[in-house]
Amino acid sequence: MKVLKFGGSSVAKPDRIRGIINILKDYYAAGDHFTVVFSAFGGVTDGLIEMSRLAAAGDDRYGAAFQEFADRHQDAIAELLPEGSMLRLETSAQLRKSHEVLKNLLYGIFLVREASSRTMDYVLSFGERSSSYIIAQALQHAGIPAEYLDARKIIKTDRNFGNAKVNFEKTYTAIRAYYAEHPKVQVVTGFIAAAKGGLTTTLGRGGSDYTASLVGAGLQADAIEIWTDVSGVLTADPRRVKKAFTIPKMTYAEAMEMSHFGAKVIYPPTLMPALRQRIPLYIKNTFDPSFPGTKVSEENNPDGVAVRGISSINNVALLTLSGSGLFGVPGISARLFGALAQQAVNIILITQGSSEHSISFAVKPEDADLAKEAVTTSFEYEIERGVVNPVKVERDLSVVAIIGENMRYQPGISGRLFQALGKNGINAVAIAQGSSELNVSVVIPREDENKALNALHEAFFLSDYKSLHLFIVGVGLIGGTLLKQINEQNAYLRKKLGMEVKVVGLANTRKMLFEPDGIDLDNWKEALQTSETNVDLAVFVGRMRDLNLSNSIFVDNTANDKIATYYEGILDESISISTPNKVATSSSYAQYQRLQNVANKRGVQFHYETNVGAGLPVISTLHDLLDSGDRIRKIEGVLSGSLSYIFNNFDGSRPYHEVVMDAKEKGFTEPDPRIDLSGKDVGRKILILARETGVAMEAEHVQLVGFLPPGAMEAASVDDFFGVLEANADYFTKLLADAASAGKVLRMIATLEGDQASVGIQAVGPESPFFLLSGSDNMIVFTTDRYSERPLVIRGPGAGAEVTAAGVFAEIIKIGKFLS
Template sequence: MRVLKFGGTSLSNVKKFFIVKNIIKEKIRNEQISVVLSAPEKITNYLVESIQIAKIKKNLVQLHLIESIINKFLFELKKKLSPKIFEELKKEIEKEIIKLKTALNTVSSLNQCPGYLTPIIISRGEIFSILIMNSILKSENYKVTVIDPVKTLIGIGDNLNATIDIDKSKNKIKELKIPKKNIILMAGFIAGNKEKRLVALGRNGSDYSAAILSVCLEAKYCEIWTDVDGVFTADPKIVQDAKLLKFLTYSEAMELSNLGATVLHPKTISPLSKFNIPCIIKNTLNQNEEGTIIKNFSEESIPSIKGVTSLNNITMFSISGSEKIATYNLTRKIFSKISQKKISPILILQNYSNGNLDICISDNELEKTFEILKNELSIELKNTLINPIKVIKNTAIISIIGNKFQLKKNIYLNIFLGLQKNKVNILAISKNLSQNSISIVIKKSDVIETIQNIHHSLFNKNYKIIEVFLVGIGGVGNTLLNQLKKQQKILQHKNIHIKLCSISNSKKTIFNEKGINLNNWVKEFQKSKSSFNLNNLLEKIKNNKFINPVFIDCTSSEEIAKEYVNILLHHVHIVASNKKANTCCNQLYQNIRLTAKKYDLKFLYETNVGAGLPVIENFQNLLNSGDKLIQFRGILSGSLSFIFGKLEQGISLSKATIMAKELGFTEPHPQDDLSGIDVARKLLILAREVGHNLELSDIEIESLLPKNFNFNLNLNDFFIELKKLDILFFKRIFEAKKENKILRFVGIIEKNGKCKVKIQKIGKSDPLYSIKNGENALAFYTQYYQPNPLVLKGYGAGNNVTAAGVFSDLLRTLSYNLGT
């Protein structure tokens, strides 16, 4: 015997009912099958709402909605069932609709819903499911026995949250003497009390129904079929890389369900555990997946972590101020009264050393619990033996569940690394005495990000993720995308996953929180009708709660650079080839760094000075080691390095500039290179790294372009005007050669912080002498490196090296990522 339970998502339409029928058909080949059904998806919610509407608004509008859903089922079933079976089904459903209508009219006339009537109304969905499935099976000539749970399952306690007397129910079902060839059908969620009235088993109680039926029929397995592949290490809707758990012990499953996992009802596991019946969680729409099996395993003594869960909408009461609160009598008095009022605390934290007692309950029990505490502690409060009761609202409980996992090395370190990432304030922490869970009370607003971070630190220790948000797809940005595509598989073998979540230019954008396919992003981008808006992008990043989001700025936009502080405030790293943020006013420059430091974020800009050369990192390492800059001299423009090298060969300035432009060495408009402003920006960045509080206007610049040069020309006119300077530069090259020297465009930082950008004549002994053809060279004269400087040189221009530098910075954000 095998019991199969199908949830509402597995029964949301006729097509899914037939998928369920096919699963039954497959299973019955090997053994007898019993089937427990929930209500079709959303029906129970509509039924609950129908009671409220009938009480308040005096109408049956929800009943009409339910009728329309059921009529849609009937319309589709008419084509699939024989006329006779369909007519029988239609009559039975009409009877149930009449019963429902009568019940709701009673509610409407009384302005209230009698206690006995509520479970009758809200359980109609399960009855509909049984009627439909019975007709489908009968239409294929299966013999079916429908068990009436009101007559066979003996409910005890609350009308809406009853438990089952297993022994009496088992005897009742044995009396039915069901033929072994028959398929057994039973509605979930309901039972009958001693007065033989229908009672409900609590919301989602169909799982419990299946567990009870499994025990009563002495089934070998109980299968819960739902819309997910099984139990995961976290809610897949919150944690995209949550892992499917193939195996769970009963105690682990119980802990998961009690502390927030929604796949199983909390009451389900207990009877299965008691009678040692394995439970399997499977996906109706992914039947090939093995699912999760829950039973006792011989390996359960091995420490392991199984999941991260959360309970939201929690209120914490904190009682403190006296050692008396820690005494057994006072604590017992509090919980005796709470128990009498049928309030179930979710978490109790008691510290005997300081007399603190914290009680966590669901928000819907807040007022009732507060009244009890005030009354029971009135004497202590009046005599100031304890402090006023502190009520902390809008909290949540994050729980880490496993099997004796507290014996697992570094478990606490990894949990607190996850908490540290978004600087979560811990309100309380509790260790389960059975070593099966740790629960942490935090603010509700921190839940999603905290779950993601703790899960990542526990389950993806060696798996590093970067979520990329790229703005700017010109030469550098486009090249970077090609490099990302090329390296994707190689990095994945190293457990590094770069997920490109958005691509934008100044006009439009594409966004996909699950990752954009790099093989067809161009077509997708061309089709996009979404305009780019930075605030909208940041809102999406905030709402999706990414693990390691990185904003890459491959534009030259000052407007975007001015938003860096805002980006950092959204807990997003920044990698920038854009130099504007580092060369704007000193106040913004400082604010960006202070914000990054405050939130422990990365702001990386290696390509701002030397493109692909590791200039910034090495310079920072020098300064951090205590070295001091005496002088800096450098060729900081790959385009001007190329141009001056061509001037040496006798090529004109205008022709050399066109060649540099065609090779992608220059800025979008070459006048930025020839004016010296690009070199000045790079020099300013280096000077600020040293600590000089300079503005761009403080740098002396000897431009290649004269003061009377028209800087408002388009590209064609610019190159025509530039030809007028060719003769001038032929003369300057000739004069330098007479002194056995060459011309180079050099940036200089003096010890006092004075900065200059100028054309210099350079002799053969100078470390910058041989630099040409697009190379950069940076000579640092420091306390440690003198009289011979530390020289960094290599190609400093071009899309490939610049994109590679951005790529390198991107990977450096992993030093922040948890688990590294």
């Protein structure tokens, strides 16, 4: 014998009921013996509650709600049974008779302006009684010898209306006796039962599952199947964790823990009758009947998986009783929990340190004030004496739990849990773990619940696969190239590194766009252009914070000084940053140091390799030298791709102003070349390198040795500037000739030696590594204790969207590896 239960979503519409009938036809054709339990049609129970509320409030709109209820069931009859058939006429007449009773009952509620728990149980029974009767008739029409069974005949309870307690002995006796005399397929009403005297009771939330389990236990069934709208028990809530997947097998204990911590698929009391009789439960999907779903049994799974699932309780309050008066005093816990029990406060979680200085416990938010009052009253004497502190209440918290019977056999599970939370900036307010190690529960801020669920799911179920969530500001030449590179490389990253880069936020100077599931990088330009949201940096950063996605990374591809002012807040939200924007790292030393400290404090990454050498590994190489104990004697560098291009091409064949114009037209310089030629940009780069070596240097400490003729920097416009260069062609020709006469070439070189930094034109000979520099290449030369006779040289393209974007991309991957 099998017991099958179908929930409200499975019977919400007539076409879904037809799908169920087809499932049951297969069972019947296969020769299986089965009985079926049904919930009310989807949404009906809520409708019955609402119409009762309206009636009790004296609101005659309850009548319209009742009529909608009655019409819905008559429409279902018309859909499922052939017109003019005796079966349809009989079913319709029986439902009208039953619903007339409900109508009169609601009118009585309307007259007395009250709906007691006893009355409500009777009202709610009409949902299951109506759906099950219609479906029993439809099964008969389909050729299955079915018979309607009102569960009040077989399930016996006390008079605790709304959540009745089952008398198992009487119930099992009644079930066996009834089924012995009724060999047809019984279609049972879920959720409802009867107390002594025939009074209607209900079994509480999820009561239809409980009905199926009770029938299964009473019949000692071979299996109990709970058919719902999801494919079994999933590793996490799929509404919050998109990558959740079905758990093929789990134990009763694991299922019990999952249901306690918020998993909606299994109603906790359902498990107990099945567990006592060792009856396996199968959780299956009505809309995908061929999918095997989840098997729940006493067998511990031999697959070695430590964590079976992750669940959560969305909203709790945490109360803490603390003080020296608790230490070593017997009976404290008894007084505390006795006081709570007297007020019928249910405790969700308990944690106590070995010091006995404090006890924390979680309760439902609506019970927090009552719990505080009860505990305060119980410990009033100690609180007045000051040996126990006033009860502390923390609200807006959630409980996240990892669950699995095999956790006890694998060390490091808790370490992986806290590492995943820590790397995403999620603070653990309280921790609880039983000695059975069946679950580890962590109380966290409620706003971090979704992030925690996703971070833990990746850590335990997708440890070889990680999603990075990117928020990118600046989609011009560098940003657009970065998006292109990500799009082209994502397949490789998924395959080789187990990493998926999702761009979830984009902004340019006009628009911004958010898509938590990832923006389509094939069409990002169109999506951003048609976005209805105008750009606002504060809103962009706020939205990034509010989304609170795991493994979030902020990428600033601009040179905007305003964006840099948000860096500290972003890092403080435990969001890593990668940027080619030099503003933040070259502003005041105090701000530079503060950003480093915030990043270290929050355990996040702040990368700006591209601030100095575009895609060249300059800062990372410097760190490697310092971390390995080397001492920096001198740093020299051609740190500007534009200036490198200009001086490498100024060979006397063209006047200097034409070479600069050529560099401008090719995009090597800024629109105003004076920004490059002044040496200020190079100065910022050597300043950053100085700070990376530990020198507390400000921008004004970098000596900029100018080489432009008088009037060049003061020119009113770019055109006037080029006019000054042209008028001083002989000046530049002489600079070049003087260098050439000594067998040297001109280079704009930044130098750091000790705490002295400078930027200026130098004439270098063949003995210098800068002598053979060509194109727009940058070159950085490290002279150190280890690299003294032959300095360490890094050379390569120092400008260009491809290499700069590649540098940012490399940092994103580095951050992803850190988060793994």
